Amino acid sequence: MSVFSQSFSPCGRFLAAGNNYGEIAVFSLSSALSPDATDLSQTPILTFTAHEGPVFSLFSTDSHLLSAGNGEISAWSWAELIKRVRPSSLEIPEINAMTVNPTENSLVIGGGDNNIHIMDLESGVFKSVLQGHTDYIHCLSVREREGEILSGGEDGAVRIWDHRTGQSVHCIEVYKYEECARPQYGKWISCLTTESDWMLCGGGPSLSLWHLRSMSPTSIFPLSGCQRQANFYQDMILSVGEGQCVSHCLLGGEVKAQIPCTPHSLNTLALNLNSTDNRVRVLTVGGSSHQIDVFTNLSYRTFSLSF
Amino acid sequence: MGAVTDDEVIRKRLLIDGDGAGDDRRINVLLKSFTKWCNSTGSPEEGFTQYQRMLGTLAQCEFSMGKTLLVYDMNLREMENYEKIYTDIEQNITSAHDKISECKKEIQRAKRIRKNRQEYDALAKVIQQHPDRHETLKQLEALDKELQQLSHIKENVEDKLELRKKQFHVLLSTIQELQQTLESNVTSEAPPHHNTSSSMLYGGKYTCGDHPPV
Numbered sequence: 001m002s003v004f005s006q007s008f009s010p011c012g013r014f015l016a017a018g019n020n021y022g023e024i025a026v027f028s029l030s031s032a033l034s035p036d037a038t039d040l041s042q043t044p045i046l047t048f049t050a051h052e053g054p055v056f057s058l059f060s061t062d063s064h065l066l067s068a069g070n071g072e073i074s075a076w077s078w079a080e081l082i083k084r085v086r087p088s089s090l091e092i093p094e095i096n097a098m099t100v101n102p103t104e105n106s107l108v109i110g111g112g113d114n115n116i117h118i119m120d121l122e123s124g125v126f127k128s129v130l131q132g133h134t135d136y137i138h139c140l141s142v143r144e145r146e147g148e149i150l151s152g153g154e155d156g157a158v159r160i161w162d163h164r165t166g167q168s169v170h171c172i173e174v175y176k177y178e179e180c181a182r183p184q185y186g187k188w189i190s191c192l193t194t195e196s197d198w199m200l201c202g203g204g205p206s207l208s209l210w211h212l213r214s215m216s217p218t219s220i221f222p223l224s225g226c227q228r229q230a231n232f233y234q235d236m237i238l239s240v241g242e243g244q245c246v247s248h249c250l251l252g253g254e255v256k257a258q259i260p261c262t263p264h265s266l267n268t269l270a271l272n273l274n275s276t277d278n279r280v281r282v283l284t285v286g287g288s289s290h291q292i293d294v295f296t297n298l299s300y301r302t303f304s305l306s307f
Numbered sequence: 308m309g310a311v312t313d314d315e316v317i318r319k320r321l322l323i324d325g326d327g328a329g330d331d332r333r334i335n336v337l338l339k340s341f342t343k344w345c346n347s348t349g350s351p352e353e354g355f356t357q358y359q360r361m362l363g364t365l366a367q368c369e370f371s372m373g374k375t376l377l378v379y380d381m382n383l384r385e386m387e388n389y390e391k392i393y394t395d396i397e398q399n400i401t402s403a404h405d406k407i408s409e410c411k412k413e414i415q416r417a418k419r420i421r422k423n424r425q426e427y428d429a430l431a432k433v434i435q436q437h438p439d440r441h442e443t444l445k446q447l448e449a450l451d452k453e454l455q456q457l458s459h460i461k462e463n464v465e466d467k468l469e470l471r472k473k474q475f476h477v478l479l480s481t482i483q484e485l486q487q488t489l490e491s492n493v494t495s496e497a498p499p500h501h502n503t504s505s506s507m508l509y510g511g512k513y514t515c516g517d518h519p520p521v
Contacts, residue, residue, distance in 0.1 A: 198426065209429060211429070211430060211433065214430075214433065216433050217433075218429035218430060218432060218433050219429050219432075234415075234418045234419075234422065235418040235419070235421045235422035235425065250425060251422060251425035251426060251428075251429055252425050252428055252429060253429075
């Protein structure tokens with residue numbers, strides 16, 4: 001079993017994880033982290049089959065959990081998780097990445113048909129399509145301040161789109177830069193994340209930090225294996241991928257620490273910053289195993305939740 | 308109410324008299340000996356010794372009472388001391404809590420600062436790769452000067468070329484005129500038309516171009 005996606009609830013006390021059988025399991029973090037936790041509290045409080053195919057992407061809004069499978073998106077209300085609120089279907093083979101653009105209240109979806117679809121969250125109507133990638137899209141990110149959407153795909157290009165005009169503003173072909181490129185792994189981009197003027201992208205090429213104003217790579221991280229997800233956290237970069245560890249890196253390009261974890265290859269990393277309760281501020285990682293590792297202190301693995 | 312106080316009294320008496328042969332017994336013995344002494348019919352020496360004995364036990368009772376009073380005082384003062392220490396420790400705990408939250412804020416600030424510094428360093432690395440601005444400006448200036456010099460030279464060369472062209476033009480036109488006049492001289496050998504030929508010469512000379520003959 002592989003865990004492909006994770007998402008925390010808006011209150012921060014629950015974790016939803018999606019696997020390759022199309023099931024979504026909801027874990028109660030507050031009971032798993034409480035002092036009198038038993039083995040039972042490390043299993044899901046609720047599991048349900050959401051889609052027929054793998055659940056590649058999960059995203060939480062203030063009241064709903066959005067899950068994406070093969071060509072359909074379902075919205076589940078966090079309050080009553082069994083009730084499927086509004087499914088909508090697209091004619092695309094699979095949806096790999098979903099993110100929300102809060103300024104416009106729209107859902108940005110990228111998937112197997114090489115295009116990015118933008119859907120309005122309130123009405124469920126598809127507003128526009130961004131075309132330009134020549135191969136399927138792996139990851140998406142939104143820069144709210146500038147109103148831009150970034151997408152990375154199998155064709156090795158990171159495209160920056162303006163969400164109002166729907167035009168591709170920039171196209172960075174990461175594999176063409178010598179310092180980043182790793183031809184032995186390919187040119188695909190599987191992880192993309194942004195924070196103000198900085199962007200992290202990686203996959204086939206090495207994980208690299210880019211300055212978006214000057215469109216130049218500033219640091220390359222010497223991580224072996226392809227990185228599947230990376231996040232900025234305080235002054236560090238957390239990244240997971242093909243190794244059996246979570247890598248902590250500094251912005252300058254050095255790898256500070258590599259924390260071992262259970263799954264052999266990791267697919268998803270999620271940080272619970274939603275709640276103010278310090279007990280549930282955890283990092284969870286999931287990958288090619290039925291266990292999801294939970295880190296309360298970033299330096300070591302505390303325990304594992306079983307799917 | 309009466310039952311409660313009785314219980315309390317019994318409990319207290321049991322507590323106080325915990326060491327067995329205690330003061331309670333002494334007081335009872337004293338009372339009994341006092342009543343016996345009052346009702347005694349023996350000799351005055353016996354009565355006097357009994358009296359002395361009673362004074363002794365009374366003194367003992369007073370001594371133990373004094374001792375317990377001192378112990379009570381000591382306990383009270385110990386309690387005060389402990390209270391003081393307790394409040395001190397509480398204050399220390401709250402100040403330690405405050406310091407901890409201060410330090411946490413400091414850590415957050417320091418992490419932000421470190422992040423900013425790292426961003427600057429990363430950008431600085433990229434900037435270093437590009438050549439220095441002063442050097443580039445100097446190179447630009449040098450190139451500008453070269454460009455100006457070359458354009459000057461070009462202008463000069465062009466002027467010279469123009470001049471030579473015009474000179475050649477004048478030369479060629481005067482040669483042509485000379486040819487024409489020589490031909491017309493040859494044709495007009497028979498009838499001597501000096502005036503017309505000379506006028507043609509003069510007219511011819513000054514109609515071709517505006518340059519006076521060199």
